[in-house]
Amino acid sequence: MKRLLGALAVITLWVLPAPLAHAAGDPDAYMNTVAGQLGDPGVWVDPDVSELSPSETAQLDAAAKSAGAPIRIAVIPAQKINKSESKYYSRPAWEGEEIADQLYDRVGVEGVYAVLVDASSQSNGRGLHAVQRADHGPTYFVGDAVDQAVDCCAPDYESMLERFIQRAQVVNKPFYVDAAPYAGGVAGIIGLWVTVTGLGARRARRQDEKAHLKVAQPLLNEEIIALSQQVSALPTTSDPQQSKLSKDVLDTVEKARQRLDQAKGDKDIEAVTTLLGSARYGLRCLDAVRAGEPIPEPTAPCFFDPRHGPSVAEVQWKPEEGAARNVDVCAACKQRDEAGEKPEIRMVKGWQLERPYWEHAEDLAAYVDGYWSQGDGRVWWFPDSDFRRRGEEMRSRWRSRRPGARFGRFSSNVGSSVGDWTASSSSGSDDDGGSSWYSGSSRRSSYSSRTRSSGGGSSRRSSRRSGGSRGF
Numbered sequence: 001m002k003r004l005l006g007a008l009a010v011i012t013l014w015v016l017p018a019p020l021a022h023a024a025g026d027p028d029a030y031m032n033t034v035a036g037q038l039g040d041p042g043v044w045v046d047p048d049v050s051e052l053s054p055s056e057t058a059q060l061d062a063a064a065k066s067a068g069a070p071i072r073i074a075v076i077p078a079q080k081i082n083k084s085e086s087k088y089y090s091r092p093a094w095e096g097e098e099i100a101d102q103l104y105d106r107v108g109v110e111g112v113y114a115v116l117v118d119a120s121s122q123s124n125g126r127g128l129h130a131v132q133r134a135d136h137g138p139t140y141f142v143g144d145a146v147d148q149a150v151d152c153c154a155p156d157y158e159s160m161l162e163r164f165i166q167r168a169q170v171v172n173k174p175f176y177v178d179a180a181p182y183a184g185g186v187a188g189i190i191g192l193w194v195t196v197t198g199l200g201a202r203r204a205r206r207q208d209e210k211a212h213l214k215v216a217q218p219l220l221n222e223e224i225i226a227l228s229q230q231v232s233a234l235p236t237t238s239d240p241q242q243s244k245l246s247k248d249v250l251d252t253v254e255k256a257r258q259r260l261d262q263a264k265g266d267k268d269i270e271a272v273t274t275l276l277g278s279a280r281y282g283l284r285c286l287d288a289v290r291a292g293e294p295i296p297e298p299t300a301p302c303f304f305d306p307r308h309g310p311s312v313a314e315v316q317w318k319p320e321e322g323a324a325r326n327v328d329v330c331a332a333c334k335q336r337d338e339a340g341e342k343p344e345i346r347m348v349k350g351w352q353l354e355r356p357y358w359e360h361a362e363d364l365a366a367y368v369d370g371y372w373s374q375g376d377g378r379v380w381w382f383p384d385s386d387f388r389r390r391g392e393e394m395r396s397r398w399r400s401r402r403p404g405a406r407f408g409r410f411s412s413n414v415g416s417s418v419g420d421w422t423a424s425s426s427s428g429s430d431d432d433g434g435s436s437w438y439s440g441s442s443r444r445s446s447y448s449s450r451t452r453s454s455g456g457g458s459s460r461r462s463s464r465r466s467g468g469s470r471g472f
Contacts, residue, residue: 032106034103035103041067044074048080052158060073070396092125109389110135114164128154130142131467145468209264213264213269217263220256220276227280256275304346314326358382
């Protein structure tokens with residue numbers, strides 16, 4: 001009898017693999033959603049991924065935003081890009097680097113893209129996939145960053161992404177840049193060139209930022225005066241919590257005034273609007289305390305006019321020229337929308353006509369960045385895609401003027417010329433594909449064409465500069 005029970009115990013250990021999730025409803029639509037969260041460089045983690053806490057995500061997001069390269073990272077569950085209907089195996093909609101390319105296709109801005117696919121194991125789809133797409137500018141160690149991240153830290157997501165961000169912003173410099181300090185007179189010439197180029201880049205950026213300040217400063221002066229009057233009109237109270245909130249708001253407005261008086265560029269504009277946004281949030285907290293309600297969570301400003309204060313609802317809005325979109329609005333704008341009235345939009349005068357503030361994309365980029373910043377490295381999503389695109393183009397222009405970026409473009413051009421010469425020599429000397437190197441190149445081209453035709457991508461991609469893919 002004991003032998004029979006033992007045999008049965010052994011038999012019960014033989015079970016089928018744990019069922020996997022069914023296929024995702026629409027991987028393409030899901031990647032569109034992911035791309036919508038990464039219009040600006042940073043890190044976005046799907047709410048269904050539990051391996052990263054909000055604080056860890058915030059730290060990684062801040063690290064990506066402060067990186068020397070434009071890095072966008074998404075952490076997504078494997079099941080949301082799964083096309084298999086089977087319960088026991090998965091079949092992702094895309095493979096390897098193509099997962100990162102799908103994100104690049106949808107955002108449409110050159111840079112470094114990485115996707116960490118969350119799953120229980122490599123066989124179920126877990127992996128880190130990254131690519132750099134750019135026609136100009138430096139090449140970064142993206143492929144090496146993937147290898148280092150997996151080799152050192154897998155499966156710890158936080159440590160992996162920290163290492164990836166550190167390495168993926170390092171420029172893959174040509175040999176002559178590293179050798180220059182030892183090249184005597186050549187080093188001096190290069191050093192002089194770097195100094196002159198750097199000064200020119202800083203001068204050009206200062207001129208741009210002076211133009212931005214000329215537009216933003218009158219707006220901010222007006223807002224500070226109006227907000228100061230609003231705070232001064234607050235009734236006195238003996239309640240200690242209300243008194244503290246009032247004092248904090250008054251101090252924040254005063255800090256904004258002092259920062260604006262000393263403003264010289266975009267960082268100052270951004271700091272001022274962040275402070276003004278905090279002051280308006282403080283007023284909302286004060287209203288809640290007076291009404292006996294709990295302190296509300298911080299929210300994005302009213303899209304139509306940041307002066308309206310924090311948003312309380314979301315409405316669908318369609319501009320005269322453009323697609324419908326969801327925007328965050330204050331209580332008053334929500335009531336106007338329900339009544340079928342036009343929104344009260346913050347208008348800013350340009351050369352001749354007044355236009356909505358978001359149409360001044362370069363001049364007011366720092367203004368918007370400050371209002372849509374939470375002050376701790378996290379940001380809210382700004383819903384106008386044209387504004388985000390033009391702002392990124394301006395920052396890319398600034399980056400391209402730096403000496404390192406110019407060196408990168410020069411080395412890239414030299415490398416491309418050498419590569420073209422090598423490829424043409426190989427094709428001319430071995431048209432029948434007998435060379436193993438040339439055959440390997442053909443296989444890579446075929447793979448790229450196959451993955452590109454899988455759907456969801458743009459018809460034209462910038463050049464692949466570096467990339468890598470590793471399961472773990």
